[in-house]
Amino acid sequence: MATGTEPHPKSGGVRSGTRAAIDAPHLRTDRWWLAPAATATGLFLFVVYSTWRAFANADYYAAPYVSPFYSPCVAENCEPMRSGPNWEIFGGWWGLSPAILILVFPLGFRLTCYYYRKAYYRGFWASPPACAVAEPHKKYTGETRFPLVLQNLHRYFFYAALLVAGILTYDTVLAFRDEHYAWGHMGLGTLVFLLNIVLIWAYTLSCHSCRHIVGGQLKHFSKHPVRYRMWRWIGKLNDRHMLLAWASLVSVALADFYVFLVASGAFDDPRFF
Ligand code: FES
Numbered sequence: 001m002a003t004g005t006e007p008h009p010k011s012g013g014v015r016s017g018t019r020a021a022i023d024a025p026h027l028r029t030d031r032w033w034l035a036p037a038a039t040a041t042g043l044f045l046f047v048v049y050s051t052w053r054a055f056a057n058a059d060y061y062a063a064p065y066v067s068p069f070y071s072p073c074v075a076e077n078c079e080p081m082r083s084g085p086n087w088e089i090f091g092g093w094w095g096l097s098p099a100i101l102i103l104v105f106p107l108g109f110r111l112t113c114y115y116y117r118k119a120y121y122r123g124f125w126a127s128p129p130a131c132a133v134a135e136p137h138k139k140y141t142g143e144t145r146f147p148l149v150l151q152n153l154h155r156y157f158f159y160a161a162l163l164v165a166g167i168l169t170y171d172t173v174l175a176f177r178d179e180h181y182a183w184g185h186m187g188l189g190t191l192v193f194l195l196n197i198v199l200i201w202a203y204t205l206s207c208h209s210c211r212h213i214v215g216g217q218l219k220h221f222s223k224h225p226v227r228y229r230m231w232r233w234i235g236k237l238n239d240r241h242m243l244l245a246w247a248s249l250v251s252v253a254l255a256d257f258y259v260f261l262v263a264s265g266a267f268d269d270p271r272f273f
Contacts, residue, residue: 025134032130040123043116046249050103053256057097062262062269063179065171065189068196069099069256072167102164106252109161112154114208115245158209165197165204172197187269192258196251203248206237 026032053060053069060067110116121127128135143151172193178185204210215231218224237244261267 026130026132028130028132032133036122036126036129039119042246042249043120043123046253049253049257053260054099054103055097057099059260059263060099060256062189062259064175064177064181064185065193065259065262065269066174067099067256067259068168068171068200068252069103070097071171072102073098074101105157105160106164108153109157109164109204110245110249112151112157113245114154115242117151155209155213158204158207158213161204161207165200168197168200184273185271186273187271189258189262189269192255196248196255199244199248199251202237203241203244205234206241206244208238208241210234211238 050069053067060070066073122129126136127140141148143149172190175187175190175193176185177183211231211234214234215221215227218227221228221231262269
């Protein structure tokens, strides 16, 4: 006779038929919900902030700084950011914010990141909410079906992220010029941009895909000493991937917010020289 507690034939995790039948939802006594709740809150705040800034289509340039949310600017409604030719590749794009065109790449990179997947699967979908805590869903198909099968695009987003990091590096170099395009400038914004680009590169290079590209599919490390050294180095960064994911998320929002404050006239960029 059915008792209502039999495992679903396709269920996984602690409810699967091969696991001990325990009635309690979990046996954990610690505050296991704290990490997913903090994660969900942090990601939610970032999504709200970045959505507001991406659609604002204003206050994203204050010479010599351009917001990382809007770089590279590829629409003609972008303000002239550089002394050379503008990057007006896409024309007016029907008046859409240029950030919409650009953010798909860094957002795709973060959305498909192995760490962020764990974070938002747990934080928003409770799938599962924590180790040894059963998820509420009746069946589990993993990342084998649409839309989650698209997570496998991560490696390609990694290549795009390398390009974006290169462009943000260029923007950081330009932050050493003043508003008249003369070199030798340094303001508080220059330091904000420097911190941001270091964290962006550290996060990008600590990617699991990067680690595999550098050191994967080798039979003998001894025959590839350079790749072995790079793999070891990236492995050390990879150990801190979660930390770098959060630090770079905060730093990119901070760099954008700094540009917003200066561009909107709420704050003057203090200059060191
Ligand atoms: Fe996180 Fe690639 S695994 S960025």
